[in-house]
Amino acid sequence: MVKFLLFCILFVMCWPLALMALVLYPIVWLFLLPFRLVGIAVGGALALVAAIIFLPARVLRAI
Secondary structure, eight states: OHHHHHHHHHHHHOHHHHHHHHHHHHHHHHHHHHHHHHHHHHHHHHHHHHHHHHHHHHHHHHO
């Protein structure tokens, strides 16, 4: 909702810029999508490494 209100304010103040933002937003989103996927993969790999490192402590705590 906030993004829509900001877009409306931008549209009232400078409509060519608002229309350009409306057209370019999907292109920028598609460009940034691979970086998001890499971030998810790196986060998962780091979580796996952390789980492996902390596994002995969790096993000892359970005993």
